[in-house]
Amino acid sequence: MTTTPVALARDLPVQRVMRAQVDGCDLAIWRGISGQVQAWENRCPHRGMRLSYGFVRQDSLACAYHGWHYNCEAVCHYIPAHPELQPPASIKPVTYSVVEHQGVLWVNTRNEAEVPEFPEDSIGIRSITFDCPLSVAFEACLAAQLSDEAGLSLSPRQLGDAPLILSFGNQQQADSVLLLFQPSDLANVVIHVLAHHSYSVDGRIGISQWCESVRRQAELNHEVAMNAGMECTHE
Amino acid sequence: MNNGLEYAMHDWYPVAIEGELEIGQSRQTRLLGEQLELRCDDSVCDASVCDASQRAGNTGDSVGTITIFSNGRKLPVQRAFNHLWTTLSEKPRELFAISEAQEPGRRLVPCGVVRVKCSPLRAVENFLDIAHFPFVHTDVLGAEPHTEVYKYDVRIDDTDDEVIASNIRFYQPQASKSSSGGIETQYIYRVPAPMAAVLYKTCPPKPEAMDVIAIFVQPLDEETCNVWPWMALYDDVSSMADLIQFQQLIFLQDRSILENQIPRRLPLDPKMEIPTRADLTSVAYRRWLKRHSAWYGAQISIDSLQNHSEGPNAHELAE
Numbered sequence: 001m002t003t004t005p006v007a008l009a010r011d012l013p014v015q016r017v018m019r020a021q022v023d024g025c026d027l028a029i030w031r032g033i034s035g036q037v038q039a040w041e042n043r044c045p046h047r048g049m050r051l052s053y054g055f056v057r058q059d060s061l062a063c064a065y066h067g068w069h070y071n072c073e074a075v076c077h078y079i080p081a082h083p084e085l086q087p088p089a090s091i092k093p094v095t096y097s098v099v100e101h102q103g104v105l106w107v108n109t110r111n112e113a114e115v116p117e118f119p120e121d122s123i124g125i126r127s128i129t130f131d132c133p134l135s136v137a138f139e140a141c142l143a144a145q146l147s148d149e150a151g152l153s154l155s156p157r158q159l160g161d162a163p164l165i166l167s168f169g170n171q172q173q174a175d176s177v178l179l180l181f182q183p184s185d186l187a188n189v190v191i192h193v194l195a196h197h198s199y200s201v202d203g204r205i206g207i208s209q210w211c212e213s214v215r216r217q218a219e220l221n222h223e224v225a226m227n228a229g230m231e232c233t234h235e
Numbered sequence: 236m237n238n239g240l241e242y243a244m245h246d247w248y249p250v251a252i253e254g255e256l257e258i259g260q261s262r263q264t265r266l267l268g269e270q271l272e273l274r275c276d277d278s279v280c281d282a283s284v285c286d287a288s289q290r291a292g293n294t295g296d297s298v299g300t301i302t303i304f305s306n307g308r309k310l311p312v313q314r315a316f317n318h319l320w321t322t323l324s325e326k327p328r329e330l331f332a333i334s335e336a337q338e339p340g341r342r343l344v345p346c347g348v349v350r351v352k353c354s355p356l357r358a359v360e361n362f363l364d365i366a367h368f369p370f371v372h373t374d375v376l377g378a379e380p381h382t383e384v385y386k387y388d389v390r391i392d393d394t395d396d397e398v399i400a401s402n403i404r405f406y407q408p409q410a411s412k413s414s415s416g417g418i419e420t421q422y423i424y425r426v427p428a429p430m431a432a433v434l435y436k437t438c439p440p441k442p443e444a445m446d447v448i449a450i451f452v453q454p455l456d457e458e459t460c461n462v463w464p465w466m467a468l469y470d471d472v473s474s475m476a477d478l479i480q481f482q483q484l485i486f487l488q489d490r491s492i493l494e495n496q497i498p499r500r501l502p503l504d505p506k507m508e509i510p511t512r513a514d515l516t517s518v519a520y521r522r523w524l525k526r527h528s529a530w531y532g533a534q535i536s537i538d539s540l541q542n543h544s545e546g547p548n549a550h551e552l553a554e
C-alpha cells in the first residue's frame with residue numbers, strides 16, 4: 001500500500017471534516033482548531049455511523065449520530081448520553097498515517113505516509129473526479145495537449161507510479177503542471193492538480209478548464225470501451 | 236451463509252396503507268427479495284386466501300379487494316393498523332397486537348412510507364434509540380445540553396416473546412405536534428417482531444394516557460426497506476396533514492443516519508460495535524435476534540457464529 005494524495009490542504013480548513021476514498025477504503029479526514037490533520041476509518045466504533053458526517057469541536061471530532069467525541073489521539077473522551085462517564089480507552093476509531101506536504105494531504109492506510117518528491121514551487125489549482133478507472137484517466141491525461149501561458153506546448157513526464165504523478169512542463173522553465181492521481185475505488189479517480197506559482201489567475205483558470213475537457217474525454221473513452229465490451233459478450 | 240430468511244418468511248409485513256389503492260389499480264413492490272404485485276378490484280374475494288382480511292373488518296364497500304401475487308402464487312392478506320399486511324408463509328406466525336388501536340378517542344394515523352437504503356434491522360434499532368435525539372432531531376426530540384440517558388429497564392418478555400424497555404425518561408424541547416414547550420418525556424418501547432417496534436410516550440394533552448407510535452418495516456431485501464410509521468394519538472387539535480408532516484420530518488432525519496451506517500447490515504458480532512448503558516435496548520434486541528436466528532438483514536461473521544457468548548455486558552462497559 002502506497003502513500004496516496006487525498007486532498008489539497010486548502011480544501012480542508014480548520015474545524016472541518018471531509019470524506020475521501022483510497023482504493024475503496026472509506027476515510028474521514030478532519031482538521032482540529034490547532035491545525036493538525038487526522039485521517040481515520042470512516043466508521044464510528046459505536047454504531048457504525050460515517051464519521052465524515054460529524055462535526056469538529058475544538059480539537060475533537062464528534063459523531064453525527066450520538067455525539068461521541070474523539071480527540072486527536074483518536075481516544076473517545078466524551079459520551080453525551082453519560083456525561084459523567086470516563087469512556088473506556090478501548091473505544092478508538094481506526095487511524096491512518098497522514099501528512100500535509102506542499103499543500104497536499106497524503107495518506108497511507110497501511111504504513112507511515114511517505115511523501116514523494118516533486119517540484120516545490122507549485123500551488124494547488126483544484127481536485128477533480130473522473131468517473132472512470134485509473135488506467136483510462138491516466139491514458140487520457142497523457143494523450144491530452146497542454147500548453148503554458150506563452151502557448152508553448154508542455155510535454156508529459158511520469159514522475160512516479162506509486163503514487164502516480166504526471167508532470168507537464170519544459171525542463172528549463174517555471175511552467176510545470178502536476179497531476180496527482182488518487183484511485184478512490186475501481187470506478188473513480190480523483191486528480192489533484194497543481195501548477196507553478198507563476199501562473200496568472202487566467203492561466204490557472206485555463207488549466208482548470210483543460211482538466212474538465214480531459215475528464216469529458218476520459219469518461220467518453222471509458223463509455224466507448226464499455227459498450228464495445230458489451231457487444232463482444234453478446235456475440 | 237445467512238439463512239435468516241428461514242425465520243423472516245413466517246412473519247407478516249406491511250405493503251400498503253389500507254384504502255390507498257383504488258379499484259382497478261395495481262402496484263409492484265418487493266418483500267424479502269421476492270417481487271410482489273398488489274391488485275385492487277371489486278371482485279368477491281376468495282375466502283380461502285383472504286379470510287383474514289374479512290375477519291379484520293373489511294366492510295367490502297368502496298375499498299375493493301386486494302389480491303397479492305408473488306410468482307403467480309396468491310399470498311395471504313390481512314388488514315391491521317390501517318395497513319395491508321402479507322406474508323410469504325403458508326403457516327405464518329400470528330401478527331402481534333397493539334391493543335391501543337381499539338381504544339375509543341385515539342386518532343389512528345398511518346404516516347405514509349419512507350424508503351431507506353439500510354437493513355430493516357438497523358431501522359428498528361434506530362427507532363429504539365433515544366441517545367441520538369439531541370443530535371439528529373435537534374430542538375425537537377432533544378437538545379444539548381440535555382443529553383443524558385438515565386438508567387432504565389430492559390427485559391425480554393418470555394410470554395409474549397418481546398423485547399421491552401421501560402422507565403425511560405428524556406428531556407424534549409418539542410415532544411410532539413401537540414406540545415408547546417420542553418418537557419421530560421416518559422417512554423416505553425416494545426419490539427413484538429424483528430421488523431416492528433412500538434413506543435408509548437407521554438401524551439402532552441392527556442397526562443394519564445400515552446401516545447403510541449410504531450414503525451412497521453417492510454424488508455425489500457437485506458439492505459433496503461420501506462418504513463411505515465403509524466400513530467395512535469390523543470390529539471384532536473392538529474390537522475392530519477400536520478401530524479403526518481411532523482413524523483415524516485423525524486423519519487427523514489433518521490434516514491440521513493441510517494443510510495450512512497457501515498456496514499449496511501446490522502452486525503451481530505459483539506466486537507464490531509461498542510455499546511454503553513444507554514444502548515441496553517439495542518443490546519437486548521441483538522441478543523433476541525440471535526436467539527431466534529432472525530438473521531435477515533444482519534451481518535454474521537464466522538466469529539459471531541462460533542462464539543456462543545452473547546456479547547459484552549453493556550453494564551460492565553459503561554460502569
Ligand code: FES
Nearest residue numbers: 044046047063066
Ligand atoms: S454511532 Fe457514532 S456516536 Fe453513536
Ligand SMILES: [Fe+2]
Nearest residue numbers: 361371372489
Ligand atoms: Fe430518530
